[in-house]
Amino acid sequence: MLYGYLAAERGLSVAETGLTSALVFAGASQFLALQLWSDPLPVGALVATVTTVNVRHVLMGATMKPWLGRLPVGRAYGSLFFMTDEAWGLSMAEMNRGGRDAAFLPGAGFCLYVFWVGGSLLGGAFGGLVPDPERYGITFVFTAFFLALLSGFWRGRADLLPWGIAGATALALEKALPGTWYILLGALAGSLVGAVIHVRRS
Amino acid sequence: MSVDPDVLAAIMLMAAGTFATRIIGLWLVQHLKPSRFLEAWLGQVPGALFAALCAPMVVHAGPAGWAGAAATLAVSRLGGGFFLAIVSGVATVALARPLLDGL
Numbered sequence: 045m046l047y048g049y050l051a052a053e054r055g056l057s058v059a060e061t062g063l064t065s066a067l068v069f070a071g072a073s074q075f076l077a078l079q080l081w082s083d084p085l086p087v088g089a090l091v092a093t094v095t096t097v098n099v100r101h102v103l104m105g106a107t108m109k110p111w112l113g114r115l116p117v118g119r120a121y122g123s124l125f126f127m128t129d130e131a132w133g134l135s136m137a138e139m140n141r142g143g144r145d146a147a148f149l150p151g152a153g154f155c156l157y158v159f160w161v162g163g164s165l166l167g168g169a170f171g172g173l174v175p176d177p178e179r180y181g182i183t184f185v186f187t188a189f190f191l192a193l194l195s196g197f198w199r200g201r202a203d204l205l206p207w208g209i210a211g212a213t214a215l216a217l218e219k220a221l222p223g224t225w226y227i228l229l230g231a232l233a234g235s236l237v238g239a240v241i242h243v244r245r246s
Numbered sequence: 247m248s249v250d251p252d253v254l255a256a257i258m259l260m261a262a263g264t265f266a267t268r269i270i271g272l273w274l275v276q277h278l279k280p281s282r283f284l285e286a287w288l289g290q291v292p293g294a295l296f297a298a299l300c301a302p303m304v305v306h307a308g309p310a311g312w313a314g315a316a317a318t319l320a321v322s323r324l325g326g327g328f329f330l331a332i333v334s335g336v337a338t339v340a341l342a343r344p345l346l347d348g349l
Contacts, residue, residue, distance in 0.1 A: 105271025
């Protein structure tokens with residue numbers, strides 16, 4: 045809904061907002077695209093930035109192999125269309141608990157999809173009625189969501205070093221790099237250190 | 247309810263690029279030989295990725311945001327569940343903002 049509200053402020057019609065949410069379906073990158081939205085439309089920069097932000101999906105998709113690797117190509121890639129940070133995070137948590145149902149990812153993703161597209165349309169159409177979402181802490185929902193997901197991945201003190209490196213790398217690179225490369229590079233640094241420690245220990 | 251042709255082109259290209267990022271990872275691991283290191287690495291990705299995503303968000307969130315982050319993590323770690331953790335964080339921010347951000 046927040047997306048629809050902000051998109052309307054940027055001059056997108058309700059139909060354009062709905063189409064973006066329905067086809068791109070990647071929250072963080074859609075917000076970033078709105079930041080770049082101007083007239084004339086910088087199509088190249090928009091596409092490059094959005095794709096770059098979503099490069100993290102490559103790592104995420106790779107981790108889905110235990111579930112999707114056994115499926116026919118069409119169904120596997122169809123499921124991946126619904127892979128968002130949230131659906132993936134929930135799926136990884138389910139996989140950690142020993143879940144084996146590959147339908148979990150598209151299932152979780154589709155629920156989010158309905159809310160995301162529906163919310164975008166509602167926000168675009170009626171967002172003007174909310175004077176100041178910042179005041180009610182609504183913008184903190186994203187942060188809280190990802191923090192709650194992160195805490196679900198805590199397995200013990202061995203995670204402290206890789207996570208610390210990931211966070212510190214992200215913070216150090218945030219201002220130095222365009223777009224959200226810092227997320228990808230932070231994740232790479234932290235996960236590689238974690239993997240080296242893990243392999244050495246076992 | 248109008249759709250501008252330039253906007254439509256941008257939307258379609260953003261959608262195509264995003265879908266490509268979603269499927270490349272699975273394709274890659276299906277066509278590479280899995281090694282012990284690769285498996286250990288993939289297991290480390292989720293935590294590291296969310297840590298890299300969260301660290302700047304939290305650092306820039308300001309005093310009320312820090313209180314909200316602490317509340318979210320505390321409720322989540324104490325077994326309060328996913329939804330309750332988020333609600334506690336958002337409620338804390340809403341309550342703390344007038345108190346802390348005015349300082």
